[in-house]
Every structure is written in C-alpha cells, then in structure tokens.
Amino acid sequence: MNSLKIRFEKMGIHIPEILLPADAEMNKWAVVACDQYSSEKNYWKETEEIVGNSPSTLNLILPECYLEDDDKKDRVQKINSTMKSYMKENVFRKLDRGFIIVDRSTPYVESRQGMILAVDLEKYSFSKDTKSLIRPTEGTVLERLPPRIEIRKNAPLDIPHILLLINDREKSIIENAFIDSDSFETVYDFDLMQGGGHVKGKLISDESYLEKICTAFEKLFENNDMLFAVGDGNHSLATAKEIWEKLKSEGAPEDHPARFALVEVENIFNEGIIFEPIHRVLFDIDRQDFFEKLKTVYECEIRTVSSEAVMKDKVSENTREHRIGYVSDDEVGYISIKEPAIKLTYEVIQKFIDDYREDNTQVNIDYIHGEKALYDLSRRKGNLGLYLNAIKKSEFFDMIVAGGALPRKTFSIGEAEEKRYYIESRSLIS
Structure with missing residues (x-):
C-alpha cells in the first residue's frame, strides 16, 4: 500500500x-x-x-x-x-x-x-x-x-x-x-x-x-x-x-x-x-436607476417582454451580444449589451453590479440556484432578479486553463x- x-x-x-x-x-x-x-x-x-x-x-x-x-x-x-x-x-x-x-x-x-x-x-x-x-x-x-x-x-x-x-x-x-x-x-x-x-x-x-x-x-x-x-x-x-x-x-x-x-x-x-446558471437577485434597489447607470457604462438596450418564457428564449438566442434577463414585481424583460471587451457575460454584469453596489450600499445581493427561487424573490417589490444562461461544460476546462478562475458564481452543477x-x-x- x-x-x-x-x-x-x-x-x-x-x-x-x-x-x-x-x-x-x-x-x-x-x-x-x-x-x-x-x-x-x-x-x-x-x-x-x-x-x-x-x-x-x-x-x-x-x-x-x-x-x-x-x-x-x-x-x-x-x-x-x-x-x-x-x-x-x-x-x-x-x-x-x-x-x-x-x-x-x-x-x-x-x-x-x-x-x-x-x-x-x-x-x-x-x-x-x-x-x-x-x-x-x-x-x-x-x-x-x-x-x-x-x-x-x-x-x-x-x-x-x-x-x-x-x-x-x-x-x-x-x-x-x-x-x-x-x-x-x-x-x-x-x-x-x-x-x-x-x-x-x-x-x-x-x-x-x-x-x-x-x-x-x-x-x-x-x-x-x-x-x-x-x-x-x-x-x-x-x-x-x-x-x-x-x-x-x-x-x-x-x-x-x-x-x-x-x-x-x-x-x-x-x-x-x-x-446550471447562477442567477442574481438585488434587494432594495431602484430598478430604473440601475438601468440608467448601466447605460452610462455599456452600450446597451433594455427591452420588456410578455413572460418569463419569452425572456428565456431571448436570452438563449445565438447572438454576439451579452444578454441578461430581468424580472421585477411588475415587469419582465432582457438587457442587451453590445460587445464589450469582456468576453464572458457573467463577468460583464458582475463587474457592473460590484461597482454599482459601492455607490449604493443599501443594495444587497444573493446568488440564486433555480428559476423558481429566482422568480419568487424577484417578484417582491423593491427586488430585481437577473437571469443568466449556463456556460458550456465542453469548454469549461479550456476556459480555466487559458484564463484562470472565472468570476464568482458563474456556474452551478444542478x-x-x-x-x-x-x-x-x-x-x-x-
């Protein structure tokens, strides 16, 4: 032995x-x-x-x-x-x-x-x-x-x-x-x-x-x-x-x-x-202020849709844009960010969230596994849920070897x- x-x-x-x-x-x-x-x-x-x-x-x-x-x-x-x-x-x-x-x-x-x-x-x-x-x-x-x-x-x-x-x-x-x-x-x-x-x-x-x-x-x-x-x-x-x-x-x-x-x-x-993706929920947040500040950092558009199902379809479309869904107490939609230098959607949005929270210290964040939990929390007044797609596991090891650790809370297994x-x-x- x-x-x-x-x-x-x-x-x-x-x-x-x-x-x-x-x-x-x-x-x-x-x-x-x-x-x-x-x-x-x-x-x-x-x-x-x-x-x-x-x-x-x-x-x-x-x-x-x-x-x-x-x-x-x-x-x-x-x-x-x-x-x-x-x-x-x-x-x-x-x-x-x-x-x-x-x-x-x-x-x-x-x-x-x-x-x-x-x-x-x-x-x-x-x-x-x-x-x-x-x-x-x-x-x-x-x-x-x-x-x-x-x-x-x-x-x-x-x-x-x-x-x-x-x-x-x-x-x-x-x-x-x-x-x-x-x-x-x-x-x-x-x-x-x-x-x-x-x-x-x-x-x-x-x-x-x-x-x-x-x-x-x-x-x-x-x-x-x-x-x-x-x-x-x-x-x-x-x-x-x-x-x-x-x-x-x-x-x-x-x-x-x-x-x-x-x-x-x-x-x-x-x-x-x-x-599985790891979604974000922001608490005690002014949704419109968040979106307006996002537009000053990235070239992006905010679009409303009729349902969570439509939002998911839009986020999953094969596009060169970074797409992130959002859910709030009275609105569902998605964010389209035009080709910033950062290649990974998770890194794009997490960097902005971190910077935004430095100036808005009352805003708290939680990282959510599962769509039901995301929607339940996001529909409460004053909350904003951000829906993200899962990364491809076939590319996973190559991404780590080439670029080092991913941004925190980028993926979840199940x-x-x-x-x-x-x-x-x-x-x-x-």
Whole structure:
C-alpha cells in the first residue's frame, strides 16, 4: 500500500479513512450543502423539524442563511462541541482506508456518479492565475472565509460538500469503477430529505483495485496540466487551505490530517452533470436607476417582454451580444449589451453590479440556484432578479486553463436540491 500511496500523492490524491454514522437514520443524518437556500430560512426550519433530536450533520454545519444573525458565535461554538460529543459518543464508525463510489439520483437526473477521496492541499491554490494541480473555477471572496475558518479551525471533523471535476472524456476512472460495483461493499443506500433524491455509496478498499484506479488517474494526469477543477465548494476548500497553511507555519508535521480535504470527484462528461446558471437577485434597489447607470457604462438596450418564457428564449438566442434577463414585481424583460471587451457575460454584469453596489450600499445581493427561487424573490417589490444562461461544460476546462478562475458564481452543477448532501466525514485529529 505504501508504494501506491506514493503514486497517488504525486497527483495530489490521498486515500482516506472515511467516517460514517454507526447507527443513525441516514435520511435525517444527511442535509444539503450549507450555502443552499441562503435566502430561504423556511427550508432550514423544515429541515430542523425533520431532524428533531436525531444525530444529523445539520448540527455540524452553519447554514449561510444564519450568517448575519446575532447568535452566529454561539452557533459556531455549538457546532464544535457537537462534533466532539459525536466522536466521544461513538456516533461514527471508521471504514477501511479507501474510496467510496457514489451514485446519486435527483428529481432531474437518474444517475450522477462520483468518487469520494481526499486531496492534498499542497497541490491546491485559490489564486486566480494559479498553475496548481487543483485549481479554483471561480474567484475567491476573501471576506467569505472568516466564518468558515471559525468553524473549521477548532473542528475535529472534516465534513465536505466540496465537488471536484475531472476532464475524463474516456470515462476511464469513475464510470469504469461502476462497471465492477457489484463486487464492492454497500456502505449506505437511502432517500435524501427535502426532495434531494436517492444516494448509494460503495466502498473500494481492495488494494489491487485501488491500483487500477491509480493507473487510470496517472494516464489522465499525463494529458492534463490541471487534474482537478473545483466544481463546488471553492470557499470551503480555500478555508481548509488557509488553516493548513497556518498549522504548517506553526510546525505541524507533513502528514497532519489537516493537510488533506475530503471531496467528491465527478467527471465533467458524466451524463448526470448538468451545468446550471447562477442567477442574481438585488434587494432594495431602484430598478430604473440601475438601468440608467448601466447605460452610462455599456452600450446597451433594455427591452420588456410578455413572460418569463419569452425572456428565456431571448436570452438563449445565438447572438454576439451579452444578454441578461430581468424580472421585477411588475415587469419582465432582457438587457442587451453590445460587445464589450469582456468576453464572458457573467463577468460583464458582475463587474457592473460590484461597482454599482459601492455607490449604493443599501443594495444587497444573493446568488440564486433555480428559476423558481429566482422568480419568487424577484417578484417582491423593491427586488430585481437577473437571469443568466449556463456556460458550456465542453469548454469549461479550456476556459480555466487559458484564463484562470472565472468570476464568482458563474456556474452551478444542478439545481439547489441536487447539491451535495453531507454524509461522509474524516477525523482532523492528529
């Protein structure tokens, strides 16, 4: 196993000892990623009602809808104490060292396949122009790291919703492992709460099969300057990186558990991977002022249409213009921006939003996954929703390699209920 470990290490891969709950109701244990439903506290209240007093990852995370609440510090302390009590009370069982292959169905896809493993944070950087083996796909907002750092810096557990992508056209790694899935031990198989679909995980711990996976990764590694692209959870991975760098500067050993982060790896060419746009909702905004200021920065036109369906069609038309749909309490339409030097629509509109909010500090923003949530929020008086198209996943890796990280919140893999649910964890205690 030691020679295999060294081979994996060259590619930034670590074979983890994964923790799963020993005797918990899995549909109450697993909850969706903390950055979902960030403007919909009702979702998280319903989740609390479902969980009740049962052991759950809900007690180990801080949903982002509570980040601005006065009791945030108390919540963080409670999270860390709950982690410790779960470990002390033997809530977890440790699996044999290995990877878990995951098959996830959602309301939108029958199957999305992935592989749970750990990555070496020495092979990752979140700087925009990094040439590291593991690269961010969106800009990292440093202001978003402190609350995550507060939770992780004293946390005895690594509980991920991080999703990394590989560029495996031949489907030689993850999909290939599923061909032999009947020979692997099933470690969980259950329905996810709140419309999340179903998930099934199987453990691969046999050394000969892990070597087979290693060989396939090595072939992919030979042909790619970037092996992993962060598909989701970039700020969580950046948090883990910051904490590892601090521990390292304080003299932590090279094999300290905090050097590694548990992730799910998925192949961008898997049929279950569907790139969804991330829309914007602006709160407490004067729509006409926003449009007038936009016209002073870009050559653009604002056009009203009869419905959201027509707006979507107009935004999706093949044109050299940048098109962004908009929805408000009494109007639907789209914005056409004439060929600015910036090539990516997301970057065009995000740059303007950032500049506009500097002069209009009362305007808040949220990044929305899913059309229904966008329309519901946008129809409230004083709000303005901005609808964007998804980027093409076939161009994704080339875009990152050529231009570095994309603007923040440029893409999303699936709708909100399709995001990773917290299931697996690993110990951070050395």
